[in-house]
Amino acid sequence: MSGASPQPGAAENGTPFGIDPRGPRFGAAITATLLLVVVLLGLTEPLGADLVSRALQPSAVLLTVLVGLFAWGAFAGIQKHPYGLLFRRLIAPRLAPPTEREHPAPPTFAQLVGLLVTATGLVLHLIGVPGALVVAAAAAFVAAFLNAVFAYCLGCQLYVLLVRLGIIRRSGAPA
Amino acid sequence: MSQIVTLGNTRQRFRIVGGMDALPALLVIGGLIAAATLLGLLVRARSTRVASGCGGDEHQLSVDGAEVTLVQLSSPVCSACTAMRRVAESLVAADPTVAHREIDVVDEPAVASRHSVYSTPTTLVLDREGHVRARLIGAVKPADVRAAVDAARLPVAVTA
Numbered sequence: 001m002s003g004a005s006p007q008p009g010a011a012e013n014g015t016p017f018g019i020d021p022r023g024p025r026f027g028a029a030i031t032a033t034l035l036l037v038v039v040l041l042g043l044t045e046p047l048g049a050d051l052v053s054r055a056l057q058p059s060a061v062l063l064t065v066l067v068g069l070f071a072w073g074a075f076a077g078i079q080k081h082p083y084g085l086l087f088r089r090l091i092a093p094r095l096a097p098p099t100e101r102e103h104p105a106p107p108t109f110a111q112l113v114g115l116l117v118t119a120t121g122l123v124l125h126l127i128g129v130p131g132a133l134v135v136a137a138a139a140a141f142v143a144a145f146l147n148a149v150f151a152y153c154l155g156c157q158l159y160v161l162l163v164r165l166g167i168i169r170r171s172g173a174p175a
Numbered sequence: 176m177s178q179i180v181t182l183g184n185t186r187q188r189f190r191i192v193g194g195m196d197a198l199p200a201l202l203v204i205g206g207l208i209a210a211a212t213l214l215g216l217l218v219r220a221r222s223t224r225v226a227s228g229c230g231g232d233e234h235q236l237s238v239d240g241a242e243v244t245l246v247q248l249s250s251p252v253c254s255a256c257t258a259m260r261r262v263a264e265s266l267v268a269a270d271p272t273v274a275h276r277e278i279d280v281v282d283e284p285a286v287a288s289r290h291s292v293y294s295t296p297t298t299l300v301l302d303r304e305g306h307v308r309a310r311l312i313g314a315v316k317p318a319d320v321r322a323a324v325d326a327a328r329l330p331v332a333v334t335a
Contacts, residue, residue: 036204039203039204039207040204043195043199043204044196044197047194103252105252142210142211142214145212145215146214146215149215150215150218150219152218152219159252160253160295163251163252164250164281164287164295
């Protein structure tokens, strides 16, 4: 154990390099719970007869909110995600300072993967494909659950793999 | 006309997925949580392990004078790589016969592809001759690293 943890004035304006890895996990726990609610609603509700009723059924409304949150994380960056703010305001001050920090690029990319999965499910549902909403929400749930409970971020692994294969370029230090 | 018929059929088939009663729906939810937990346990068991007897030579990578060289293959953004580096460096600090070097798989993909390494960190344990004696996958516990290093000091068991 190296006792020193020099983290002067954690994250206020000038974010120190890397983020507390517990932040995205906290967010994933909320996301996983909400996705489970989407699955439950999707299973019990009948599929709406037309586009408007499909868009307004509770499962679709909640999934739309989640799609929006994923988009926020993917495009504004994981640090600016509302759950991240919630974590820094409410949770982090009650925890010991992080023993390690992680690069924000992989969890941000993971938000994009979450966005693609849930948005695809939502669009297919609106078109009227049966089961699309439940399947997409269930898939996204598994990923969020693995992240929250096992600290295994599927999207992050995918990011590292894609960087390795040269499909996406490594971002040195994104703002 | 035919479209209406199709739609009707679809909706009828869909009753299996939508419009479920609460109890079976909850059972599905329970099954989903159980499956995700099982997957998580599996991933955890697979993500850190020691594989021995992998074979291969990396003479050019073994550090001169070291009895055992740990060649850590890392990627730029990977927190487990940092953890593994810490473990390896503390081992090297305590034992001068062991050397540690790190290779970025993005900058130098050759070594990783020679050994079909797809997850980082993966650490190759090289003996004095540069034979790959074991590979450490993930951030392996210090005791397991030490055991793999000690095993690599022993002469190679004659392959049948």
